[in-house]
Amino acid sequence: MKRKFIATILALMFLTGFVEVARTDEILVAAAGSLTDVLKELSAAYQSKSKNTVNFNFGPSSTLARQIEEGAPADMFFSADLAQMDDLDKNGRLEPGTRKNLLSNQLVIVVPSDSKLAIASPKDLLKSEVKKIALAGPPVPVGVYSSKYLEAEGLWDQIKPKVVPVQDVRATLASVESGNVEAGFVYKTDAAVSKKVKIVYEVPINKGPKIVYPVAIVKESKRKDPSRDFLNYVQIPASKELFKKYSFVVLD
């Protein structure tokens, strides 16, 4: 009976093609959700040239860091935030010498695409017709960066009462799209996703907070060589061009 039961389950798994094939050249990359599209395209290009296979676990950086902390079998970590990477580094979870600050992003102010409000700079957010501003709540990096930026501009205290903290970037975009808020702060790469919002202001890179997407190999990885190979690949000129195509800023 028990045998039959186990056999049935195994057969089911097999039929759906999810029996794990032991392959040493298959790596698992934990990556921030905002990198999904670009990394899928990048890995497809990589896999056409290499015998290695790259799988991804996409999620919020904080969740991914937590999983790696608990010993989840990820080989590489692409974070959307330095803080998560720093924590792992401090606890000795990263392979020394593999950490790299790869990408950056730009903060932008978005409004509904049919908005008639004249918002051309952060100062315009103080106007009385701007009643609500959507911002991803902490610990979502874009929310933290936005409030830091507004603080540095000396606008935070006046803008804060208007802020509606939402769950994440997607929720920020959704509330702007629906017109329930007059404006929102997102990354430039995220704004490109929605056709119902328009960018009215790009925070200049030198004036904005230092946004960094670091990458590193996990110390406990059993597949360091293929991981290094992929880490090198994401830094070749063609890969950099691809990141730029998706509106990321490539750091050198």
Add this chain to the structure above:
Amino acid sequence: MILSFETWQITIFSLSVGLASTLLILPFGIATAWLFARKEWPLKSVLETIVLLPLVMPPVSTGLILLKIFGRRNPVGQWLYERGVEIVFNWKGVLIAMAVMSFPLLVRSVRTSFSEVNPRFEQIAATLGASSLRIFFVITIPLAYKGIIAGALLAFSRALGEFGATILLAGNIPGKTQTLSLAIYSFVQLGKDSDAYSLLGITVALAFLFVWCSEWLLRSAKKA
């Protein structure tokens, strides 16, 4: 609507792991439900509450507890890892998350159906010399089977809808651990609403079918 290969794969994966999870918890669920319905012991209510907890706790916190238990850095996870069994970041993680999250629903439904079986039948069988095991399989189960199937269907639907515990324990790995719920989440995050809608359609249709069957069985069990 023509479904892409990816959509099919996600749907079949979710259905098969959901089915495996339901089959896995069924014997334990029936045993637990029977104990709760027929036996009394000190502090029984405490155990009953613990079993029901995953039903009301935030799924993410259940997922965190599971990650703590099965992570390589912890005794249980370490023990399994040394024997070549990895739960985190693969389909076994999906299976466990689904099983834990749907278990209370199964126990609750099956328990109700056991309670509705008149204990007199069991007592009469006992006076005629039937063993308690025989009574259970010949009297109790046949009288409660509709409720058991209804409970299993409900547990199966819950398993299909699982999200919070799965994303923490098994990750969101396309082609490996990505279920219908995780795929919908990813598509929504990326602003690919039309892809999300086609998966949403499948989810609604499946959930409707299973919950409807479950309710129908419960109604017909009441009439009988």
